[in-house]
Amino acid sequence: MFxxxxxxxxxxxxxxxxxxxxxxxxxxxRIMVTRIVITLLITTLGCFSYRDExxxxxxxxxxxxxxxxxxxxxxxxxxxxADTWEKAKEGTEALAHLPQNLQPAYLDQLSAQERELIAVxxxxxxxxxxxxxxQGSFVKAQAGLSAEQKSMxxxxxxxxxxxxxxxxxxxxxxxxxxxSEAFMLSMKLAFFAGIVVAFxxxxxxxxxxxxxxLHQHEKKAIYPALGVGFGLFLCGVLFSYLWVLPSVLEFFxxxxxxxxxxxxxxxxxxxxxxxxxTLIFGVCFELPVVVWVLVKIGLLNxxxxxxTRGYAIVAIVIIAAVITPTPDGFTLCLLAVPMIVLYExxxxxxxxxxxxxxxxxxxxxxxxxxxxxxxxPPSTKAAVEMPSRPADEFVEPHMTxxxxxxxxxxxxxxxxxxxxx
Numbered sequence: 552m553f554x555x556x557x558x559x560x561x562x563x564x565x566x567x568x569x570x571x572x573x574x575x576x577x578x579x580x581r582i583m584v585t586r587i588v589i590t591l592l593i594t595t596l597g598c599f600s601y602r603d604e605x606x607x608x609x610x611x612x613x614x615x616x617x618x619x620x621x622x623x624x625x626x627x628x629x630x631x632x633a634d635t636w637e638k639a640k641e642g643t644e645a646l647a648h649l650p651q652n653l654q655p656a657y658l659d660q661l662s663a664q665e666r667e668l669i670a671v672x673x674x675x676x677x678x679x680x681x682x683x684x685x686q687g688s689f690v691k692a693q694a695g696l697s698a699e700q701k702s703m704x705x706x707x708x709x710x711x712x713x714x715x716x717x718x719x720x721x722x723x724x725x726x727x728x729x730x731s732e733a734f735m736l737s738m739k740l741a742f743f744a745g746i747v748v749a750f751x752x753x754x755x756x757x758x759x760x761x762x763x764x765l766h767q768h769e770k771k772a773i774y775p776a777l778g779v780g781f782g783l784f785l786c787g788v789l790f791s792y793l794w795v796l797p798s799v800l801e802f803f804x805x806x807x808x809x810x811x812x813x814x815x816x817x818x819x820x821x822x823x824x825x826x827x828x829t830l831i832f833g834v835c836f837e838l839p840v841v842v843w844v845l846v847k848i849g850l851l852n853x854x855x856x857x858x859t860r861g862y863a864i865v866a867i868v869i870i871a872a873v874i875t876p877t878p879d880g881f882t883l884c885l886l887a888v889p890m891i892v893l894y895e896x897x898x899x900x901x902x903x904x905x906x907x908x909x910x911x912x913x914x915x916x917x918x919x920x921x922x923x924x925x926x927x928p929p930s931t932k933a934a935v936e937m938p939s940r941p942a943d944e945f946v947e948p949h950m951t952x953x954x955x956x957x958x959x960x961x962x963x964x965x966x967x968x969x970x971x972x
Contacts, residue, residue: 579760583760587756587757590749590752591749591753593745593749594745594746594748595741597745597748598740598745599738602740609740609826612825613800613821616804618633619801624710624711624713626706629699629703630668631668631671635665635668636668637719639665640713640714641716642665643716647673667700670695671696671703674696675707675708677689678704678708687705722816725818726818728819732818733818736818743826747788747830750781750833754777754780779840783836784834784836784837786836787829787832787833787837788830790836790889791828791829791831791832795828796825796829799881802881832886836889836893838890838894839897839900842897842901843901846904847904851901853905860894860898867887868883871887871890
């Protein structure tokens with residue numbers, strides 16, 4: 552309500568001769584809110600038709616978490632990686648359920664490398680059931696394994712990767728808690744996607760509500776800010792989606808596993824976390840545009856921002872701690888550090904804007920003096936140019952027609968009263 556009151560005051564201050572009543576301000580606000588609601592409704596319905604593709608896009612960071620986590624638990628060298636290890640576990644599971652007379656026919660359908668990995672995975676699953684002191688002798692007793700396979704088996708026993716087949720799919724395709732959760736999550740995902748798609752229009756509607764309170768030169772700065780703001784919003788969303796979100800999820804996954812906690816995440820909680828996380832980063836990346844607009848309308852300048860830099864950094868850390876969906880310091884740093892960098896960029900933007908204004912004012916002053924000199928008689932030109940001459944060349948105007956030491960002719964003087972003794 553305080554912010555809304557300030558906006559109304561700004562609109563009235565820019566138009567003192569045509570001040571609007573409070574109800575007309577509310578009518579403009581109603582029009583803005585109606586446009587935003589209708590736009591979000593249209594974009595949400597449009598995004599809902601692509602719900603499967605959106606779900607797959609949002610599930611992609613989970614796949615990256617699994618790949619990162621599995622890569623840390625597997626040997627760095629050799630043919631084994633997250634995908635081949637998962638296939639080897641599935642082959643081991645399938646082979647264990649086949650009768651012995653059918654196993655050769657199944658193995659004939661696989662490549663030599665796949666058969667070797669299945670043999671290693673089978674021995675690994677058997678070795679981890681033994682006590683630690685007997686696992687080495689078990690590996691040495693496997694005459695059917697080559698030296699390379701035994702070395703790989705020893706590394707797997709040391710690293711202890713997941714030995715259960717299908718864990719990746721169960722982790723990636725999460726479970727829901729009630730029958731209607733899948734539909735509600737689809738609507739929620741479509742709504743967040745609609746916000747991203749409609750973000751330029753939402754900014755335009757908000758700025759159209761504020762524009763009546765701006766001067767002409769301030770309005771010219773709004774439209775470039777609209778395009779730059781949308782670009783920064785997308786940069787924030789992509790930065791969060793491609794780099795920050797997978798790192799945060801992998802951190803939480805490893806942290807829970809280190810404490811012996813099973814990471815059985817639910818789809819509803821994950822989607823809420825991922826969408827809020829990406830949108831928060833997108834909005835926070837709008838900081839340079841917000842500062843630019845505030846500088847243009849005169850509410851901020853370079854001196855204020857530079858002088859209050861320390862307070863701004865503390866405020867950014869507090870805001871990041873409040874708006875992040877998790878209470879850990881790792882996520883806080885991932886959001887606060889880019890915001891601090893963007894704030895420094897905003898200070899440079901304000902400095903550059905102030906420099907341009909000073910140059911423009913100096914040029915206007917020079918042009919004004921030139922116009923005065925060109926339109927004035929020669930005596931006036933000399934008077935205007937006098938401040939640039941040395942002080943010893945200045946002569947008072949009433950002394951120019953007299954010789955040095957003579958009293959100037961000032962005409963008849965009035966009788967002066969004699970001084971009394």
